[in-house]
Amino acid sequence: MKSSPSTVFITGCNRGIGLELVKQFLGSEKGPKHLFATCRKVSDELKELESKNKNLHIIILEVTDYDSFPKVVKQVEEIVGEDGLNLLINNAGMIPADRDLKSVTPEAMRQAFEINCVAPLMLSRALLPLFDKAAAKAGNKTARNAHRAAIVQMSTAVASIAENEFGSYYPYRASKTALNQCMKSMSIDLKDRGILTMAIHPGWVQTDMGGPNAKITTQTCVSEMLKTIDQLDDKDHGAFLRYNNTPIPW
Numbered sequence: 001m002k003s004s005p006s007t008v009f010i011t012g013c014n015r016g017i018g019l020e021l022v023k024q025f026l027g028s029e030k031g032p033k034h035l036f037a038t039c040r041k042v043s044d045e046l047k048e049l050e051s052k053n054k055n056l057h058i059i060i061l062e063v064t065d066y067d068s069f070p071k072v073v074k075q076v077e078e079i080v081g082e083d084g085l086n087l088l089i090n091n092a093g094m095i096p097a098d099r100d101l102k103s104v105t106p107e108a109m110r111q112a113f114e115i116n117c118v119a120p121l122m123l124s125r126a127l128l129p130l131f132d133k134a135a136a137k138a139g140n141k142t143a144r145n146a147h148r149a150a151i152v153q154m155s156t157a158v159a160s161i162a163e164n165e166f167g168s169y170y171p172y173r174a175s176k177t178a179l180n181q182c183m184k185s186m187s188i189d190l191k192d193r194g195i196l197t198m199a200i201h202p203g204w205v206q207t208d209m210g211g212p213n214a215k216i217t218t219q220t221c222v223s224e225m226l227k228t229i230d231q232l233d234d235k236d237h238g239a240f241l242r243y244n245n246t247p248i249p250w
């Protein structure tokens with residue numbers, strides 16, 4: 001991405017794909033004016049990036065701590081002012097260890113649903129007033145895009161019911177399918193507000209979650225994903241896309 005959206009908010013930035021997103025947004029030719037990177041615990045790499053980039057703001061956030069959201073929104077609002085927020089990437093997510101038919105537990109199902117679906121929905125809703133500001137600033141005639149106002153939900157291809165050929169992964173699959181459904185509803189509910197919503201699959205990526213045998217590095221995943229996000233427009237409102245801008249069947 002040559003030119004970053006002006007104000008960007010990403011969850012789960014201490015490691016993995018989230019950390020690489022932060023690096024590549026900061027490294028873009030025209031970086032963001034303000035980049036909000038949330039994490040539960042600041043990693044050394046994120047801390048180092050903060051020391052070198054005045055536009056990087058680290059926010060401590062457990063994404064299921066809904067009571068903390070008003071404070072977070074206020075914190076962001078005080079910095080972005082009337083610019084509002086252009087782009088949210090709900091990246092934080094998890095796969096419970098108890099995932100197959102034999103081991104899956106009610107607790108694993110609930111935990112995945114809460115972190116992978118409920119939290120991104122609630123955070124997106126909490127930040128809507130800031131998206132409204134950004135969308136209004138761009139003007140009514142501007143098409144939807146990630147430089148105006150956009151909510152990107154980090155989904156996964158294994159959320160696709162059509163592509164489920166291997167079974168298992170009950171908590172992860174079901175919670176991300178639910179995330180996709182919430183994203184789709186938001187795209188309809190927000191249709192007149194100039195805010196684009198979509199879900200993206202980052203690929204099978206070499207992170208703690210993806211494991212060492214995954215197909216692509218975080219660098220490749222994020223550079224491709226940012227190209228896709230950069231090109232989003234009205235036709236992608238409510239879409240479910242792979243990192244390389246190809247559609248995934250529901």
Ligand code: NDP
Nearest residue numbers: 012016017040062063091092093156204205207208209210
């Ligand atoms: P990692 O396991 O490497 O990182 C997960 C990130 O999410 C960490 O920053 C973690 O923080 C954060 N997180 C988890 N739970 C919470 C929580 N309750 N509150 C706040 N932060 C939380 O995963 P990836 O980087 O690989 O995955 C990022 C996203 O991409 C996820 O949504 C995942 O589902 C999706 N994805 C990944 C794929 C892959 O192959 N890697 C494939 C398809 C989708 P902490 O360090 O504190 O635990």
